[in-house]
Amino acid sequence: MTTPEDQSPAPRPPAPESKDRIYRSPAGIAAGVLLLGLVGWLGLDAILVGKGRTPWLALATLLLLVPLIVAFTLRPAVYANDDRLRVRNPFRVIALPWGEVDSLRSGYSNEVVTHAGAKFQLWAIPVSLRARKKAHRQEAKAEADREGRGGGRRTGGLGGFGAGEPTARGANARTGTGVPEGPVRAEGDKIIHELRLLREVREKAAGAQGEVTIRWAWEIMGPAAAGAVLLGILFGLG
Known part of the structure; x- marks a missing residue:
């Protein structure tokens, strides 16, 4: 039977890393979502109802454009x-x-x-x-x-009473406090x-x-390159 003195203390878990602050562009994200919606709608429509080489051309274009749109709009971030x-x-x-x-x-x-x-x-x-x-x-x-506002200080007064004392307008104009x-x-x-x-x-x-x-970012470059190669082959075949 072990006693509390014989039991070694449990190892402490490693200290957690500081949490990342993430910075992204809201305008870029909005533009990316709109572009993906437009390209996806046009591409899928061409694939489903197109004839001849049209579905293949649409597929190759989607392979090329979707990764590039994601790369330049949704992907950029700073941590x-x-x-x-x-x-x-x-x-x-x-x-x-x-x-x-x-x-x-x-x-x-x-x-x-x-x-x-x-x-x-x-x-x-x-x-x-x-x-x-x-x-x-x-x-x-x-x-x-x-x-x-003259720095928010009074320069007059009856008999100099209150001269040089800060007024309520001496507070910071934007915060309403005396802290700049x-x-x-x-x-x-x-x-x-x-x-x-x-x-x-x-x-x-x-x-x-x-x-x-x-x-x-090979996960971006790979599909885009595949789409470009497929487009080149389709145009080369005429």
């Missing part, structure tokens, strides 16, 4: 946790430990740059120049409102800012070290 940044682009998946990330750039496109100089575009976080200009206008308007709010940014710029902050905090952590890995 970020405390240890790494994983970028799922149309034809590749790139895993970048934070220790290997040199910077995140935002210009006409958003991209991540490694210490080795390699650049990878973030397809799931598109740049909207229209949204960026709108954010700049909103920020300029908010700044003008704050300056028009950050600048207005477009949605894509907000995400890049979040990723930059996460990199700054985690780039020296032991779990954020390693090598950059790249995996090709």
Whole structure:
């Protein structure tokens, strides 16, 4: 008979990895669903009621177009946790430990740059120049409102009573509190800012070290290539 002292403690389960933050493009997903619905409807109709080579041409076209639509609309995503940044682009998946990330750039496109100089575009976080200009206008308007209020401080009063004391309008105009709010940014710029902050905090952590890995999306490239080859054969046969 064993005693509690003879029983060894049960091993502790490994610490769970931090949960991924997932970033995707809602507009891209909506466009992908609409395109898949349209292409699927036209293709299936041609396969079911077409004659001669039409069903085969429709099948080859579906094999070519469906993977490409999925690749450029539904597939792109960015996953970020405390240890790494994983970028799922149309034809590749790139895993970048934070220790290997040199910077995140935002210009006409958003991209991540490694210490080795390699650049990878973030397809799931598109740049909207229209949204960026709108954010700049909103920020300029908010700044003008704050300056028009004179910083929210009284400069007058009876006998100087209350001079220099903050008023209710001295609170932040957008939040209604005395805590200043950050600048207005477009949605894509907000995400890049979040990723930059996460990199700054985690780039020296032991779990954020390693090598950059790249995996090709053969599940997308294979069917698309098969559809292209089948189309070439059908057109070649006349």
